[in-house]
Amino acid sequence: MITALILTLSVVSTLGAGVAVDRAAVASAARARAVWAVVAVHAVALPVIAWAGVRATDLGAAGAGIVVAAAAPGGSTGPLLALLARGDAALAAALFLVLTLVGTVTALAATLAFDVAGVAAVARASAIVVATGVAPLVAGIAARARRPTLAARAAPWLSRLGAALLVATIAGLALEHGDRLATPAVLAIAAAVVVASLAPALAIAPRARALAVAQVGAVRNLTLALVVLAAVGAPGEALGAALSYGLVMYVVTIGIAVVARRTPAAPQAPQAILGVDGQP
Secondary structure: HHHHHHHHHHHHHHHHHHOOOOHHHHHHHHHOOHHHHHHHHHHHHHHHHHHHHHHHHOOOHHHHHHHHHHHOOOOOHHHHHHHHOOOOHHHHHHHHHHHHHHHHHHHHHHHOOOOOOOOOHHHHHHHHHHHHEEEEEHHHHHHHHHHHHHHHHHHHHHHHHHHHHHHHHHHHHHHHHHHHOOOOHHHHHHHHHHHHHHHHHHHOOOOHHHHHHHHHHHOOOOOOOOHHHHHOOOOHHHHHHHHHHHHHHHHHHHHHHHHHHOOOOOOOOOOOOOOOOOOO
16 A cells, blocks of 8 residues: 555656746756765765764664665655645756656665565566556656646646645654654654765755755655665565654655745855856
8 A cells, every 4th residue: 555655746846846947947947066966975975975874883784774764865756845845846856857767776775785686576577666656756857848838737736635645644654654763863864865865955046946956955765765665575674664753754754845835035155166167
């Protein structure tokens, strides 16, 4: 049940993000220095931070769940959460696409390093992620280009449905897997990694772009992490740790969205520190 809910959320949220942005804007954003700088942080620094925290606290089997989750950027709800926070939709979509593809590789490396999954299991999970995350986003962007009026009408409804599915997914994770939720030590490491994932946004301006980077960057690809861990029969502690990471991640990102919607945007500075066009 919860797996079906996660996959449905992935399809709806990424399709909704796709119909909300212009194809040319996404292509322009994908070429920005901001995107590739953020990708470098999430592909290298975040897994290393998670691994260091796991080693320092000796989490045992639960450590694999934390590291696999941290090494799987590109969560499908990232663009939705960016939109809810009034972040830059084009940058969010471009960053999601790049992080999803890179995250497949880094998740593979993490699972192999921890001997949690083989290449075949990760490949199957990656195919599911592409089908339920990347493909709907691309389809939404194409629909926006060909049928802009229809896409504009569908966007708010898909956003509302995605938000409802997100709430249902969080509740489902808590109810169905509450007994697997990890220890305070695991929650503390998860919180530290989630907070660290927000750091690149501090170097981004203006606010809409910073919010897009924060939200998309903070959300990990739980679909990939959970499917891989479940497919290979990982210990319950590893699943619990990944689920705990997800709950912490959603608490933080939903909190950011709520605060962002209630806080008026400050006047823009004359120059961006790192803008979408790659210029200061």
